[in-house]
Amino acid sequence: MSFVNVRPGSSPPAPAQWIVAIVVLVAAAQAWALWPFFTPDIGIDYVPWFNYAVTHGGWRAFATPFGSYSPPYLYLLALAAPLKGVLSDAHVIKVVAFVGMAWLVGSIWQLLRALKTPHAWRYALCVPALPSVMLNAGLLGQVDALYVAPCIMAVAAALERRHITMFAWCGVAVAFKAQAVLIAPFFLAIAIQRRIPLAQWLAAPAALLGMMVPALLAGWPPADLATIYFRQAGTFSNDIARNAPNIWSLAGMIAPDFAPRLFGLALATALGATAWFVARMQVVRFDKAGLVGMAALAALLTAGLLPRMHERYFMLADMLIIAFAIARGTRPAFALAALVQIGSFAAITGYLGLGPPVVALGALCMIAATLIVARPLAIPNANDNPPTGRNPRPAILRP
Secondary structure, eight states, X not given: OOSSOOOTTOOOOOOOHHHHHHHHHHHHXXXXXXTTOOOHHIIIIIHHHHHHHHHTTGGGGGGSOOSSSOHHHHHHHHHTGGGBXXXXXXXXXXXXXXXXXXXXXXXXXHHHHHTTOTTHHHHHHTGGGSHHHHIIIIISOOXXXXXXXXXXXXXXXXXXXXXXXXXXXXXXXXXXXXXXXXGHHHHXXXXXXXXXXXXXXXXXXXXXXXXXXXXXXXXXXXXXXXXXXXXXXXXXXXXXXXXXXXXHXXXXXXXXXXXXXXXXXXXXXXXXXXXXXXHHHTTOBOOHHHHHHHHHHHHHHHHHHSSSEETTTTHHHHHHHHHHHHHHOXXXXXXXXXXXXXXXXXXXXXXXXXXXXXXXXXXXXXXXXXXXXXXHHHSOOSSSSOOOTXXXXXXXXXX
C-alpha cells in the first residue's frame, strides 16, 4: 500500500445503494437497542447540567458557571430545553449526542468530497454503524463527535488549501473539547511546511473566542472560561491512563503502583514524538489521501503517548483512518482501518465491564496500527543527502 503512488484515475468502488440501506438499518437497530440503557455519567453530570439550564431560564443560566464542560456543549443542552417533559432527561442527553453524530457524518462527507471520492455520501452514511461511534453516542451519551467533526472539517480545508477556514475549524473544535489538540501536530506541520502567514493562524483563537461570546455576554466570568480546561486536566490525576488503548494502559496493568510515576516520561515521549512528526513532515511529500493518513498518525501518536488518556480519545484517529481507507480503496488500507476500529471498540467495551484484558487487546491493535501508519515518515532518505527544495521525496508504505 502506498500513500502516494496510486494508479492515475483509480478510485475505490462506491457501495451499492442497497448495501448502504442495510448499513443504515443496522445503525438504526443499534441505536434502538441502546436507547433504554444509560451509564452513570449521564445521571451524575449531564442530566443535572441540563436541568440547571432549564430551571434557570435557558440562556440566563450562563450568567453563572455550571457544568465542567465548556459552554458550547452547554448551549446545546439549553437549546434542548423544549424537550423537557417530552422525553426523559437522560434521553434528551442522547438526542444531543445524536446531533453530534449527524455532524460527524456531514464532516466525513465533506472530507471525502475533498478527496474526490465518488459517491462520498454513501460512505458517510455508513459511519453511525461503526461500533465505536454508536457506543459513544448511543450508550455513553458522549459528544466526542462535537470536536471530532470540526477537526475533520479542518483537515478537509487543509486538503483544499483553505487555510483560514482550516484554522477557524480548529478553534471551533477546541471550543467544544480540549481533546481537539490531539491533532495539533498535523496542522502545525502543515502551517510550517506551507509557510502560512502568522496572521492567518489567528483565525483559530478568533473562532474559539467567538464560540465563548454568548456565555460572556450572559455574564460568565472570563477568568472562569479561561481556566476550564486547566481544571479538567486535574481530573483522575492519580492515573497514568484510563482504559486508553495505549502503551501506558499496558504499563498500568503490569505495575499499577509504579505506573503513575511515569507521567513525566510519558509527557516527554509525546513531546518528542510530536517534534519528530513535525520535522519529518517537512521533508516527505504526500498526496491528499496520504495527508489524511498523516492527520490520523498525529492523533494516534498524541493519544497513544500522552498520559491520562481515556478510552474515547482515539475517536478522531478512528474516523480519519477510515476516510484514508475509503480514499485508497485497497484491502491493506481497510485492514488498517479495521485494526484501529478494533482498538477503539475494545477499549470502550473494556471500560464498560469486559476489563483490562480487552483493553490490552485494544492497546496492542492501536500500537500496531500506529507503527504501520508511521512507516512513511520513518523511511530513511535514499541517499546520505537530505532532500532539499520544495519537492521532497515521496513516501511509500508497504505493510
